[in-house]
Amino acid sequence: MLIFLVGFMGCGKSYLAKNLAADLNIDLIDMDKHIERATGQSISEIFTSKGEPWFREQEQLFINELFPKKHLIVSTGGGTPCFYNNMDLMNEKGITIYLNRSKEKAFAQLVKGKDKRPLIKDFSDEELSLFYDKKLAERQSFYEKANFWIGDREVDEIILLVKSLLL
Ligand code: S3P
16 A cells, blocks of 8 residues: 655655654655655755756656555655646555645744755745745645545544554
């Protein structure tokens, strides 16, 4: 079973994926880290040297090549569901879980981790807040195609919930 975690930057996909993978004893791939390892560059360097469209192609290639029978948790990038037919493909190949965390909770994370995220690294907090609202409004309909929505919950609670979904 492939389990895809989707949602906006700062919603906690990577953190949840690590905890889920350990608890369910399933392998985990963080797409951003996978692409960083494959290129030997950070996401910011990739955006600067190769451009965003190239990065989006790598995301699409990665999802295309995933074998549906594999047992794997995939932590996607915040934009992954919104390019090509990625969301449909992920729904075909496995189950998708949308971490629809509140802005309040996600925003603090984003402010802390701004530097490693090329789309937001140059924004002031006010600009980031405006960007958040605008971008989420654009992306929401893609995220909402996910099979399950999680909301604001503690990781332990989410793990129990995911386990119950998998029964
Ligand atoms: C992006 C989100 C990032 C990363 C890249 C682009 C986006 O992943 O893929 O910086 O378009 O929202 P995280 O959601 O893990 O920050």
